[in-house]
Amino acid sequence: MITTFDRTTPRDLAAELPARLSLTPKTTLAGQLDGAWWPYSRDLAAELPPLAAALEEPWGRITRVTVNPTRWPVIPHTVPVDGRTLHVAWFTEQDPDKLILLSYTVGRWDLLVIPPETEPAAAARLMAAAAIPGSVLTAGVLMADEAAIRHGIRDAVRREATWEGEGGACMSPFGYPMGRSALRLPESTWR
Template sequence: MTTVLDRTAPTNGAGLRARLSLTPKSSLAGQLDGAWWPRSRDLEAELPPLAAALDLPWGRITHVTVNPTHWPVVPHKVPVAGHTVHVGWFTEQHPDKMILLSYTVGRWDLLVIPPESEPAAAARLMNAAAIPGSVLTAGVLMANEAATERDILHSRQRETLWESEGGACMCPSGIPMRHSGTLASANS
């Protein structure tokens, strides 16, 4: 079962919430340990609520690495609840993945869902990233979601076209015909 956390962790008096979906504890090791859906591309503002929300289930986060592609500013250090999280960046790391490290507990890899994502897309990604033992990487999950979004868009376009071309049965008056539930006989 997937654990979805929406915890309040005040930062600078703002009371932001970290939107997380974590892989449940299991003997199945996967590519990702869950997903995080930040509200912005401001790592300095987004990291404190994330680290605070993970303190209880994972322990104190001490280091984070990101790919700078999606983060306009990557600070070297971010103060979090009485300690400092050191931030590093690597262009070799997938842009949609964040690595979190703890001196005492270990390493976790999170899919980072773009802040501008629609809630339905974010929910699909959060669920997919938290499947125990999944071999899907951040890149594969993001590519799959892009394909799903294209399919949804094409489906909506086909439906709109169908309706605009008279796909629904219409009377000469332009009002959709309703089936009465009875069949007319050939003599009527």
């Protein structure tokens, strides 16, 4: 029997895959976010180089990044990116679901950070919502809305399963059990 070990680390994986981004189109409408980023892992040292490389053409050279430490287990002070250094800082006051990117010459951009373990459908909804020009929704609000959507979907699936399992007759139109096991049929007067 031959056993093969996968020695691919998150750092190797992130370096090989393109950054998953959704950016707000260029417009005069200023919003709370400039787009969304869906990293493959929580390893900033591995995830930031592909992100900075992907953003260099549309936004210019990124020189600094700030994060909230609650979402990242290790925060390096610097990360090498294409022969230069990207400085990383953390602030507990910053929204945990937001990444701030800074450039000396161009400005500042705020990205929603979608957790790596997020399901693709939820990530697609979040990426689309974060890229709406002029949106007043913050990163925290978008994540809370997505959590409510996931909870609503799970609740609806549970109610439908209960409805189907009970034959549908023992549930109210709102999906709640009516407290009886079967509907009584009127006795037949026909003999």
